Amino acid sequence: MIQLILFLAIGVLFLSSLYFLARRTPRAEGGSGPLVQARQALQALRSGLLPPELVGRIFSRADLDYVVSEVPESVRALFMKERKKIALSWVNQVRRQILCLRRFYVGSARSYARLSLKTEIELALDFAALLFACRALQVVLYVRGPFAVPSMVESTAAVAARVCEVSEESLAFLTPAKVGALSNGSAGAARL
Amino acid sequence: MLTLAIWWACILVEALVVFRAFPGNLLRKYPFFYTYAASVLVCDVLLYSAYTLSPARYPAWVWGTEFLNILLGCGIILEIFKHVLSSYAGAERFARITGVAVFAAIFCFGVLYPMAPGTSQAPSTSGLFGRSVRLERDLLAAQAILFFAVLVVISYFRTAMGKNVRGMILGYGVWLGASVMTLALRFYIGPGFTATLNVIQPVAYLTALLIWVVALWSYDPNPAFDSSAPVEIDHEAVVATTRSALEAMRSHLSKVARA
Numbered sequence: 001m002i003q004l005i006l007f008l009a010i011g012v013l014f015l016s017s018l019y020f021l022a023r024r025t026p027r028a029e030g031g032s033g034p035l036v037q038a039r040q041a042l043q044a045l046r047s048g049l050l051p052p053e054l055v056g057r058i059f060s061r062a063d064l065d066y067v068v069s070e071v072p073e074s075v076r077a078l079f080m081k082e083r084k085k086i087a088l089s090w091v092n093q094v095r096r097q098i099l100c101l102r103r104f105y106v107g108s109a110r111s112y113a114r115l116s117l118k119t120e121i122e123l124a125l126d127f128a129a130l131l132f133a134c135r136a137l138q139v140v141l142y143v144r145g146p147f148a149v150p151s152m153v154e155s156t157a158a159v160a161a162r163v164c165e166v167s168e169e170s171l172a173f174l175t176p177a178k179v180g181a182l183s184n185g186s187a188g189a190a191r192l
Numbered sequence: 193m194l195t196l197a198i199w200w201a202c203i204l205v206e207a208l209v210v211f212r213a214f215p216g217n218l219l220r221k222y223p224f225f226y227t228y229a230a231s232v233l234v235c236d237v238l239l240y241s242a243y244t245l246s247p248a249r250y251p252a253w254v255w256g257t258e259f260l261n262i263l264l265g266c267g268i269i270l271e272i273f274k275h276v277l278s279s280y281a282g283a284e285r286f287a288r289i290t291g292v293a294v295f296a297a298i299f300c301f302g303v304l305y306p307m308a309p310g311t312s313q314a315p316s317t318s319g320l321f322g323r324s325v326r327l328e329r330d331l332l333a334a335q336a337i338l339f340f341a342v343l344v345v346i347s348y349f350r351t352a353m354g355k356n357v358r359g360m361i362l363g364y365g366v367w368l369g370a371s372v373m374t375l376a377l378r379f380y381i382g383p384g385f386t387a388t389l390n391v392i393q394p395v396a397y398l399t400a401l402l403i404w405v406v407a408l409w410s411y412d413p414n415p416a417f418d419s420s421a422p423v424e425i426d427h428e429a430v431v432a433t434t435r436s437a438l439e440a441m442r443s444h445l446s447k448v449a450r451a
């Protein structure tokens with residue numbers, strides 16, 4: 001029986017990988033595109049998604065306390081619904097920008113001839129763990145609402161901010177002037 | 193009758209796949225794949241002749257041709273290395289090491305597992321037929337694991353893939369996945385499952401052939417990798433900084449988990 005389960009699992013896993021292969025886009029990103037996108041992702045995370053005041057505002061307990069004490073039930077329900085939507089959208093945006101950074105990293109790694117298997121596996125698992133944490137946060141926000149896990153939100157935001165800081169250092173060689181030049185180049189290539 | 197109809201259809205489509213290799217000069221582009229395709233076509237014609245002219249010899253011929261074609265099926269992995277991974281030094285190295293590691297793990301498992309106490313033989317393994325089913329299942333499962341590892345590397349590194357190679361992988365993969373599962377069920381359930389196996393496997397194979405006809409109708413080269421980034425990236429620096437970022441993140445997450 002164990003053997004049967006093992007072989008069926010191999011078959012299912014293999015067919016699932018084929019399904020994902022069939023779904024993915026056949027073209028790989030090359031050239032300056034991922035570099036520009038990574039830079040833009042960092043900017044989006046730093047200036048638009050991770051400032052403490054924004055995170056504090058979205059998940060503010062004071063807003064909830066006010067709504068609970070001062071407004072009727074129907075308005076409260078509407079407030080909760082809208083705030084949940086905003087919180088989920090925020091986590092989704094953070095996750096997408098992290099994916100963008102990972103795409104840049106993978107783009108750099110795939111052409112590097114002296115790649116270390118151990119390092120790559122470790123980094124791949126780390127990225128996967130972070131993305132999983134974002135997904136877990138989405139699930140918790142969806143199930144328990146935006147005010148149930150303030151400490152988790154703050155910590156995730158702090159962690160993501162730290163990643164941005166370090167990633168920014170790795171992309172420091174790419175000055176704004178160069179980014180502009182690369183963006184124009186990409187646009188030109190796209191027009192062609 | 194249904195099985196025979198599928199068999200005729202398979203021979204026709206196999207011939208079409210091989211025939212289409214000549215106008216587009218695909219034979220020179222994908223020699224390993226077409227060696228496999230030509231082999232299955234020749235084997236199928238021979239088997240059909242044996243089945244109609246000398247049915248007594250048919251079972252012995254089946255196993256010989258099956259194992260030859262399983263071996264030649266590995267040529268598709270060689271095509272992946274040649275066409276998909278060769279443009280990406282890092283991804284190619286990663287796939288090569290992963291492939292060797294997976295092969296070594298399968299080999300060790302294959303040698304050590306039968307020696308483990310309590311691994312008794314199922315009743316359906318007795319006889320030449322049972323042993324052949326078992327060997328075929330094990331070889332195909334090993335191939336599926338190897339394929340899976342290479343596909344994971346391709347997906348992770350987001351390497352470009354043309355329509356031809358994509359079709360080769362999808363077609364062979366559909367047949368391989370279906371075969372591993374049906375042979376496992378045949379091995380577990382016993383001869384009672386043979387009739388179902390004789391329908392599912394040919395249908396999966398016909399599906400694979402139809403995918404190949406569509407994907408390999410004309411030559412579609414692998415998209416060239418655009419390495420024209422105007423800024424040189426120091427990958428070692430990217431690794432170091434990404435690693436420290438992720439370590440910082442992990443420690444933060446641990447704190448959250450403990451809180």
